[in-house]
Amino acid sequence: xxxxxxxxxxxxxxxxxxxxxxxxxxxxxxxxxxxxxxxxxxxxxxxxxxxxxxxxxxxxxxxxxxxxxxxxxxxxxxxxxxxxxxxxxxxxxxxxxxxxxxxxxxxxxxxxxxxxxxxxxxxxxxxxxxxxxxxxxxxxxxxxxxxxxxxxxxxxxxxxxxxxxxxxxxxxxxxxxxxxxxxxxxxxxxxxxxxxxxxxxxxxxxxxxxxxxxxxxxxxxxxxxxxxxxxxxxxxxxxxxxxxxxxxxxxxxxxxxxxxxxxxxxxxxxxxxxxxxxxxxxxxxxxxxxxxxxxxxxxxxxxxxxxxxxxxxxxxxxxxxxxxxxxxxxxxxxxxxxxxxxxxxxxxxxxxxxxxxxxxxxxxxxxxxxxxxxxxxxxxxxxxxxxxxxxxxxxxxxxxxxxxxxxxxxxxxxxxxxxxxxxxxxxxxxxxxxxxxxxxxxxxxxxxxxxxxxxxxxxxxxxxxxxxxxxxxxxxxxxxxxxxxxxxxxxxxxxxxxxxxxxxxxxxxxxxxxxxxxxxxxxxxxxxxxxx
Amino acid sequence: xxxxxxxxxxxxxxxxxxxxxxxxxxxxxxxxxxxxxxxxxxxxxxxxxxxxxxxxxxxxxxxxxxxxxxxxxxxxxxxxxxxxxxxxxxxxxxxxxxxxxxxxxxxxxxxxxxxxxxxxxxxxxxxxxxxxxxxxxxxxxxxxxxxxxxxxxxxxxxxxxxxxxxxxxxxxxxxxxxxxxxxxxxxxxxxxxxxxxxxxxxxxxxxxxxxxxxxxxxxxxxxxxxx
Numbered sequence: 041x042x043x044x045x046x047x048x049x050x051x052x053x054x055x056x057x058x059x060x061x062x063x064x065x066x067x068x069x070x071x072x073x074x075x076x077x078x079x080x081x082x083x084x085x086x087x088x089x090x091x092x093x094x095x096x097x098x099x100x101x102x103x104x105x106x107x108x109x110x111x112x113x114x115x116x117x118x119x120x121x122x123x124x125x126x127x128x129x130x131x132x133x134x135x136x137x138x139x140x141x142x143x144x145x146x147x148x149x150x151x152x153x154x155x156x157x158x159x160x161x162x163x164x165x166x167x168x169x170x171x172x173x174x175x176x177x178x179x180x181x182x183x184x185x186x187x188x189x190x191x192x193x194x195x196x197x198x199x200x201x202x203x204x205x206x207x208x209x210x211x212x213x214x215x216x217x218x219x220x221x222x223x224x225x226x227x228x229x230x231x232x233x234x235x236x237x238x239x240x241x242x243x244x245x246x247x248x249x250x251x252x253x254x255x256x257x258x259x260x261x262x263x264x265x266x267x268x269x270x271x272x273x274x275x276x277x278x279x280x281x282x283x284x285x286x287x288x289x290x291x292x293x294x295x296x297x298x299x300x301x302x303x304x305x306x307x308x309x310x311x312x313x314x315x316x317x318x319x320x321x322x323x324x325x326x327x328x329x330x331x332x333x334x335x336x337x338x339x340x341x342x343x344x345x346x347x348x349x350x351x352x353x354x355x356x357x358x359x360x361x362x363x364x365x366x367x368x369x370x371x372x373x374x375x376x377x378x379x380x381x382x383x384x385x386x387x388x389x390x391x392x393x394x395x396x397x398x399x400x401x402x403x404x405x406x407x408x409x410x411x412x413x414x415x416x417x418x419x420x421x422x423x424x425x426x427x428x429x430x431x432x433x434x435x436x437x438x439x440x441x442x443x444x445x446x447x448x449x450x451x452x453x454x455x456x457x458x459x460x461x462x463x464x465x466x467x468x469x470x471x472x473x474x475x476x477x478x479x480x481x482x483x484x485x486x487x488x489x490x491x492x493x494x495x496x497x498x499x500x501x502x503x504x505x506x507x508x509x510x511x512x513x514x515x516x517x518x519x520x521x522x523x524x525x526x527x528x529x530x531x532x533x534x535x536x537x538x539x540x541x542x543x544x545x546x547x548x549x550x551x552x553x554x555x556x557x558x559x560x561x562x563x564x565x566x567x568x569x570x571x572x
Numbered sequence: 573x574x575x576x577x578x579x580x581x582x583x584x585x586x587x588x589x590x591x592x593x594x595x596x597x598x599x600x601x602x603x604x605x606x607x608x609x610x611x612x613x614x615x616x617x618x619x620x621x622x623x624x625x626x627x628x629x630x631x632x633x634x635x636x637x638x639x640x641x642x643x644x645x646x647x648x649x650x651x652x653x654x655x656x657x658x659x660x661x662x663x664x665x666x667x668x669x670x671x672x673x674x675x676x677x678x679x680x681x682x683x684x685x686x687x688x689x690x691x692x693x694x695x696x697x698x699x700x701x702x703x704x705x706x707x708x709x710x711x712x713x714x715x716x717x718x719x720x721x722x723x724x725x726x727x728x729x730x731x732x733x734x735x736x737x738x739x740x741x742x743x744x745x746x747x748x749x750x751x752x753x754x755x756x757x758x759x760x761x762x763x764x765x766x767x768x769x770x771x772x773x774x775x776x777x778x779x780x781x782x783x784x785x786x787x788x789x790x791x792x793x794x795x796x797x798x799x
Contacts, residue, residue, distance in 0.1 A: 166610045180761040195792030203778040214761040224745025233753035244797045257615050269659045332611050372613045570604040
């Protein structure tokens with residue numbers, strides 16, 4: 041039951057219309073309708089929320105204001121005080137970030153015999169990968185193929201992705217699933233071994249593989265266990281705060297900072313992989329976020345300062361179904377799998393106002409329109425929201441389905457007295473994913489020699505919108521890929537000499553000359569939530 | 573005026589607005605969290621916490637990010653607990669009862685007190701999954717423990733000094749790799765891709781993605797969607 045009595049009353053309307061809504065097959069929008077909807081209601085199109093960069097390789101391009109402030113912020117490193125000649129760590133492959141991509145990268149580096157080391161500002165596994173609920177795509181069913189997956193992903197990303205990256209993503213997908221399964225990841229299967237798969241928004245085949253609604257957690261904890269079994273060094277509670285170059289401009293390590301003692305350390309490496317994840321904790325446009333505490337765009341800052349280019353950093357994904365109520369879990373993710381299983385989006389009048397499995401950008405824009413221009417949202421103390429009719433899942437598939445398929449959702453709302461089997465829930469878009477990032481090629485190389493990027497920090501794989509289940513896939517496919525290529529390169533690279541941070545000083549000068557130098561320290565490392 | 577509650581963070585009293593979680597109450601009190609804060613959504617186990625309501629005997633385990641504060645709550649976070657994780661080569665071990673005896677023999681010292689289950693932040697039947705592990709029933713152990721976030725509160729309460737989350741982790745990996753049925757269509761597709769049967773058509777798609785975008789757009793907008 042809802043603590044606000046009015047919500048219980050409004051929920052009755054949803055229940056009344058459930059039988060007719062359940063059999064409804066809402067029309068999908070045309071390409072033109074989608075374009076018009078996005079232009080009017082998607083947050084990416086709000087011009088006054090963006091700033092044009094004055095410095096660096098993407099100078100002249102527009103970027104979310106909060107990100108621009110950090111990209112043009114002040115380095116945490118006082119170059120004159122750092123001794124680079126006597127490194128605290130020496131390794132072949134330095135992996136910055138201990139999420140799904142960083143861990144996959146480390147395992148593959150270990151497989152080819154390179155010495156890899158992970159540095160992570162919190163613990164290994166403290167990452168958005170851990171929180172991915174719904175699933176991971178791979179075209180492994182007889183009615184599907186990597187070609188169909190390609191069209192879904194490329195089209196869903198508005199035809200803007202780099203074809204070589206989409207090819208890599210979809211072609212390596214089945215192997216990624218098999219690799220995980222052989223590490224012991226428990227995918228949902230039928231008794232004969234057939235994968236239980238569902239749709240995601242914008243998929244044309246049911247290719248969403250899942251581990252209940254703990255898909256990312258199951259993958260992440262298995263990867264973490266494997267990294268520890270292999271004895272790969274993990275330096276935790278240690279953030280990278282600048283990339284170090286050698287005299288020829290090749291990435292050669294990083295300046296590190298102990299998050300607790302603030303001690304500064306130097307790591308030297310033959311190749312460096314940035315796998316720092318996303319940026320939800322920047323709360324673009326004031327949105328709540330479904331992201332991890334550490335999702336503060338650090339890797340974009342590190343890369344940008346050494347001259348790695350950003351691609352599509354102006355496109356963010358607002359997940360259509362963040363929790364709209366209650367306040368304790370406001371903005372938390374309600375997995376798309378809820379809609380994959382048949383729950384529909386309903387307005388205050390009990391009407392289904394769209395097809396529930398349009399792509400995420402379209403769905404988010406449609407919910408925003410319902411709550412603004414059409415004024416059909418449900419008002420709470422936290423703002424407006426729409427219903428997601430979860431009881432429809434069991435109405436269609438029978439009792440017990442919710443506990444079996446989405447136990448995390450049942451638990452999350454249950455703690456606040458809301459039984460999602462019996463009551464619909466309130467949802468509103470939440471900041472979920474950065475579609476772009478550091479531009480890579482299909483070997484995960486950035487434009488800076490010996491600097492690699494993989495996972496959410498990388499850009500170009502998803503174009504301007506990512507489909508559900510292509511991110512868990514991306515962290516595994518490109519994480520492994522980065523591990524292989526960064527190790528190969530390390531084998532043919534001598535121990536770097538004459539390490540330098542001159543690029544930091546140069547960037548500082550550029551900021552000063554263009555008049556945008558500020559005192560905003562970056563990378564941010566952690567959001568500031570403490571009340572002053 | 574907001575309704576304020578008195579809570580005790582590590583014994584010190586703070587007055588905070590009702591409706592907050594333990595985590596946001598700590599932040600309201602002025603804590604800048606580094607330890608004991610992770611996904612903030614109940615999946616990572618970083619914010620394991622023990623609390624007791626003043627005047628009551630019962631101790632509760634919870635996740636700080638998922639638990640609403642109560643009046644007179646005494647809170648101690650458990651940002652790290654030394655779980656014992658034994659290392660192994662997943663390719664070399666077998667899913668027999670022997671492996672658990674070798675790696676985690678302490679599970680056979682369980683005295684059946686059920687303190688682990690009472691403390692579980694996910695309301696799992698922890699003692700039951702340890703019993704399954706003792707018997708080598710890894711599929712059942714995997715299922716029973718599946719929602720574990722490895723926060724370690726169970727182990728902090730265990731008189732037999734068992735590292736329950738690590739036992740369950742091993743059981744799940746054994747089940748996922750060796751016991752659960754193999755997936756035929758997955759192996760077939762991996763084989764087809766290695767043979768290169770999609771290569772030619774993929775090259776065409778990629779070329780069209782650059783040279784004739786309208787054709788790709790038409791393909792996308794008219795594609796058949798599985799019911």
